[in-house]
Amino acid sequence: xxxxxxxxxxxxxxxxxxxxxxxxxxxxxxxxxxxxxxxxxxxxxxxxxxxxxxxxxxxxxxxxxxxxxxxxxxxxxxxxxxxxxxxxxxxxxxxxxxxxxxxxxxxxxxxxxxxxxxxxxxxxxxxxxxxxxxxxxxxxxxxxxxxxxxxxxxxxxxxxxxxxxxxxxxxxxxxxxxxxxxxxxxxxxxxxxxxxxxxxxxxxxxxxxxxxxxxxxxxxxxxxxxxxxxxxxxxxxxxxxxxxxxxxxxxxxxxxxxxxxxxxxxxxxxxxxxxxxxxxxxxxxxxxxxxxxxxxxxxxxxxxxxxxxxxxxxxxxxxxxxxxxxxxxxxxxxxxxxxxxxxxxxxxxxxxxxxxxxxxxxxxxxxxxxxxxxxxxxxxxxxxxxxxxxxxxxxxxxxxxxxxxxxxxxxxxxxxxxxxxxxxxxxxxxxxxxxxxxxxxxxxxxxxxxxxxxxxxxxxxxxxxx
Ligand code: ADP
Ligand code: MG
Numbered sequence: 001x002x003x004x005x006x007x008x009x010x011x012x013x014x015x016x017x018x019x020x021x022x023x024x025x026x027x028x029x030x031x032x033x034x035x036x037x038x039x040x041x042x043x044x045x046x047x048x049x050x051x052x053x054x055x056x057x058x059x060x061x062x063x064x065x066x067x068x069x070x071x072x073x074x075x076x077x078x079x080x081x082x083x084x085x086x087x088x089x090x091x092x093x094x095x096x097x098x099x100x101x102x103x104x105x106x107x108x109x110x111x112x113x114x115x116x117x118x119x120x121x122x123x124x125x126x127x128x129x130x131x132x133x134x135x136x137x138x139x140x141x142x143x144x145x146x147x148x149x150x151x152x153x154x155x156x157x158x159x160x161x162x163x164x165x166x167x168x169x170x171x172x173x174x175x176x177x178x179x180x181x182x183x184x185x186x187x188x189x190x191x192x193x194x195x196x197x198x199x200x201x202x203x204x205x206x207x208x209x210x211x212x213x214x215x216x217x218x219x220x221x222x223x224x225x226x227x228x229x230x231x232x233x234x235x236x237x238x239x240x241x242x243x244x245x246x247x248x249x250x251x252x253x254x255x256x257x258x259x260x261x262x263x264x265x266x267x268x269x270x271x272x273x274x275x276x277x278x279x280x281x282x283x284x285x286x287x288x289x290x291x292x293x294x295x296x297x298x299x300x301x302x303x304x305x306x307x308x309x310x311x312x313x314x315x316x317x318x319x320x321x322x323x324x325x326x327x328x329x330x331x332x333x334x335x336x337x338x339x340x341x342x343x344x345x346x347x348x349x350x351x352x353x354x355x356x357x358x359x360x361x362x363x364x365x366x367x368x369x370x371x372x373x374x375x376x377x378x379x380x381x382x383x384x385x386x387x388x389x390x391x392x393x394x395x396x397x398x399x400x401x402x403x404x405x406x407x408x409x410x411x412x413x414x415x416x417x418x419x420x421x422x423x424x425x426x427x428x429x430x431x432x433x434x435x436x437x438x439x440x441x442x443x444x445x446x447x448x449x450x451x452x453x454x455x456x457x458x459x460x461x462x463x464x465x466x
Contacts, residue, residue, distance in 0.1 A: 008033040043068060167266060168265045301320055336364070377411045380463055
């Protein structure tokens with residue numbers, strides 16, 4: 001072997017001084033000496049991805065060769081081994097322990113994950129790794145998400161970048177991240193050479209702040225520009241954070257101009273996002289936004305059936321019905337309930353009975369009985385009366401707006417456990433006496449006004465069913 005591990009460490013540490021800590025951590029540190037450097041004039045290096053290999057060759061090739069020569073006194077050739085470095089081969093600390101100043105780009109993070117493992121260990125190169133369970137195949141479709149699903153497939157399978165950005169939005173636990181990962185998996189399978197960078201908005205934020213601190217914003221930006229598809233999960237995280245938003249906007253524009261596909265998820269559609277800068281909002285609005293809605297009963301049953309089958313869980317029909325009926329707004333909780341039943345079934349060695357299931361899931365069901373939030377109420381009421389959600393917080397006294405707002409206050413009092421001051425806070429920080437007045441107004445009006453009484457009933461049932 002022309003080079004021993006110690007020499008390699010020395011070379012790395014010299015390179016660190018020469019290229020700077022940040023570039024080092026992004027590009028040089030991921031390289032590892034491969035054990036099989038058989039030939040005298042060659043050195044074999046592991047590199048996680050072809051992208052890093054190309055980047056290093058182009059930008060640091062000369063430097064690397066020079067260092068190798070200095071260390072061995074010979075002119076060595078580098079042979080690359082692309083792929084994840086073998087376990088235990090890490091010679092200079094795992095990448096994951098290192099600075100995350102620059103989002104390191106990798107196409108292989110996913111391959112590094114043993115199937116079924118949600119929290120990957122080790123390589124954490126490209127922002128956030130993909131979950132191997134989140135594919136199109138494991139995604140159950142129905143009325144609530146078929147449009148989002150079809151759009152996601154289209155994005156994954158069509159290279160024309162017609163819809164940019166593509167935004168998946170909707171409530172918690174409804175499959176946004178799942179669909180986003182599915183797009184990534186699909187693109188990676190179809191075009192292994194494309195660079196798909198998936199990152200939580202939180203991580204984007206964090207990396208950016210770090211880049212600011214380390215004065216490496218340029219490198220931060222450049223690293224994004226090298227991707228083909230950029231995916232940022234939960235962008236609402238960026239809203240309200242001005243500098244990050246600004247940076248995101250520029251990165252975003254640069255990528256769109258280069259014809260790169262951008263996929264985002266958020267808890268709301270762009271125009272409903274508060275605290276989002278106007279031009280970013282309008283830019284985001286230029287793409288395609290698809291909403292994932294809450295699944296209806298039929299679909300919840302379908303999801304349960306599929307997940308139970310995947311787990312090898314024997315789920316009696318009446319238990320499935322109980323679950324689908326009681327856990328109505330969130331697929332993640334549906335899964336959680338199923339996991340608990342699974343654990344019980346394994347322990348007892350027999351399919352769980354309805355009464356037992358009720359027992360086991362009591363706390364979950366209880367939490368469900370008061371799940372309506374003031375925001376949901378405001379949203380639903382605004383939608384119902386075709387006014388803007390923002391009007392719920394606004395000051396307009398025009399009846400077309402003020403009445404729905406009072407209706408929302410009325411329903412908030414009826415359907416949640418919040419106090420008047422708490423409700424007031426949700427309505428733009430009004431005084432709680434205004435809320436009390438609003439509620440009383442509706443209470444009085446519904447006695448005589450059939451139409452308003454009916455509105456209240458419909459809204460209540462919309463909000464309490466699912
Ligand atoms: P979100 O990002 O919208 O909060 P996730 O994508 O993380 O939600 O989904 C939460 C969990 O529910 C995940 O385990 C996901 O696999 C599962 N899930 C959500 N929707 C579906 C669906 N339609 N079919 C199968 N699993 C789903
Ligand atoms: Mg998510």
